[in-house]
Amino acid sequence: MRIITISREFGSGGREVGKRLADALGFAYYDREIVTSIAKKCDLDEGYVENVLRKGLTINVPVTFGHSFYFYSDPTSENELKVLNTQQQIIKELAQRGDCVMVGRSSSIILEKYDPLRLFVYADMDWKVKRCRERAPEDEHLNDRELEKKIRQIDAGRAQHQKLLTDRKWGDREGYDLCINTSGLEIKKIIPGLKELALCWFGQKEGK
Amino acid sequence: MRIITISREFGSGGREVGKRLADALGFAYYDREIVTSIAKKCDLDEGYVENVLRKGLTINVPVTFGHSFYFYSDPTSENELKVLNTQQQIIKELAQRGDCVMVGRSSSIILEKYDPLRLFVYADMDWKVKRCRERAPEDEHLNDRELEKKIRQIDAGRAQHQKLLTDRKWGDREGYDLCINTSGLEIKKIIPGLKELALCWFGQKEGK
Numbered sequence: 001m002r003i004i005t006i007s008r009e010f011g012s013g014g015r016e017v018g019k020r021l022a023d024a025l026g027f028a029y030y031d032r033e034i035v036t037s038i039a040k041k042c043d044l045d046e047g048y049v050e051n052v053l054r055k056g057l058t059i060n061v062p063v064t065f066g067h068s069f070y071f072y073s074d075p076t077s078e079n080e081l082k083v084l085n086t087q088q089q090i091i092k093e094l095a096q097r098g099d100c101v102m103v104g105r106s107s108s109i110i111l112e113k114y115d116p117l118r119l120f121v122y123a124d125m126d127w128k129v130k131r132c133r134e135r136a137p138e139d140e141h142l143n144d145r146e147l148e149k150k151i152r153q154i155d156a157g158r159a160q161h162q163k164l165l166t167d168r169k170w171g172d173r174e175g176y177d178l179c180i181n182t183s184g185l186e187i188k189k190i191i192p193g194l195k196e197l198a199l200c201w202f203g204q205k206e207g208k
Numbered sequence: 209m210r211i212i213t214i215s216r217e218f219g220s221g222g223r224e225v226g227k228r229l230a231d232a233l234g235f236a237y238y239d240r241e242i243v244t245s246i247a248k249k250c251d252l253d254e255g256y257v258e259n260v261l262r263k264g265l266t267i268n269v270p271v272t273f274g275h276s277f278y279f280y281s282d283p284t285s286e287n288e289l290k291v292l293n294t295q296q297q298i299i300k301e302l303a304q305r306g307d308c309v310m311v312g313r314s315s316s317i318i319l320e321k322y323d324p325l326r327l328f329v330y331a332d333m334d335w336k337v338k339r340c341r342e343r344a345p346e347d348e349h350l351n352d353r354e355l356e357k358k359i360r361q362i363d364a365g366r367a368q369h370q371k372l373l374t375d376r377k378w379g380d381r382e383g384y385d386l387c388i389n390t391s392g393l394e395i396k397k398i399i400p401g402l403k404e405l406a407l408c409w410f411g412q413k414e415g416k
Contacts, residue, residue, distance in 0.1 A: 179387035181382075190408045204398065
């Protein structure tokens with residue numbers, strides 16, 4: 001089973017890297033599917049699930065995942081915990097189906113024992129702002145500074161979410177096998193190179 | 209002109225990545241040559257030059273490179289400054305000769321305006337210790353803790369040296385195009401992938 005996890009700074013094009021790389025390799029690609037499955041399984045709204053996955057717990061509970069009980073019984077936090085536990089379960093289930101690329105949702109941490117190829121995609125702030133602007137919804141009218149703030153906030157949320165699962169800091173290179181800077185790059189043009197590198201990497205690991 | 213600069217954590221195999229990648233691409237490879245050239249040009253001992261390049265200035269002088277004069281006239285620091293200035297000159301001269309891979313010596317900073325592909329090679333501490341042990345000189349008898357300390361010290365020196373040239377922190381991903389974790393890898397096996405990715409990257413940049 002060959003699994004590629006993609007963690008990424010908002011606006012760096014990490015999702016595009018993931019989608020194109022999955023296509024090039026013929027791997028399954030999981031992204032929003034994860035949110036949809038969690039929502040269905042927990043009988044919760046997709047928007048709510050997405051929000052929890054983005055921000056983590058809204059309150060500070062003394063909780064460890066995997067323990068058989070926790071002390072907090074506020075209904076809000078119970079739903080949040082349900083989402084986070086289901087997320088782990090679903091990500092593992094998807095991974096077991098076979099070769100895949102999984103974007104975000106702390107999958108590099110959740111799937112650690114499957115020895116995935118862990119990519120981190122990042123870019124200079126200027127480049128991320130430019131990219132976000134090109135892709136902004138029509139009704140979004142943020143200036144550069146506001147856009148930059150939004151980018152930092154979303155990334156801070158991702159870091160926060162990862163903190164629930166591990167001591168390893170989101171974005172620290174030690175937690176990834178390959179970090180790629182997309183500043184100035186047209187992503188589809190680097191896919192053949194990334195594909196080749198991924199195949200070398202898996203070939204190596206399988207050889208052991 | 210296609211230039212690849214390799215910055216690396218001590219013990220991560222960055223030099224091997226550089227050498228093999230240069231061979232695979234048919235690029236020139238510069239590493240010790242830089243030290244030798246500086247020593248020759250400055251009429252100084254190679255060991256001394258290497259030490260300066262590793263540690264940077266031993267004293268704190270209010271100096272900026274590229275300025276036409278500085279205030280300090282202690283002979284030690286004058287030699288050190290000579291080495292550092294010559295380093296920049298030689299690295300630029302070598303780069304102008306054509307396609308090359310350049311290892312260390314803050315070349316990613318010095319050659320910034322040539323738009324090099326900037327690699328950073330790193331690995332988990334356990335892996336670096338293992339690698340260092342396998343390659344240690346016969347008369348070196350360090351235990352794991354001592355070896356770890358040595359690794360950290362050498363990297364701290366590299367960070368210190370880079371500080372003389374730029375505000376950009378050594379090892380921060382923003383200063384590199386690609387960061388690769390060599391933990392558990394047999395380096396020669398990932399070279400075809402890295403080569404392909406480098407070619408994609410240069411092809412892209414040239415297309416602009």
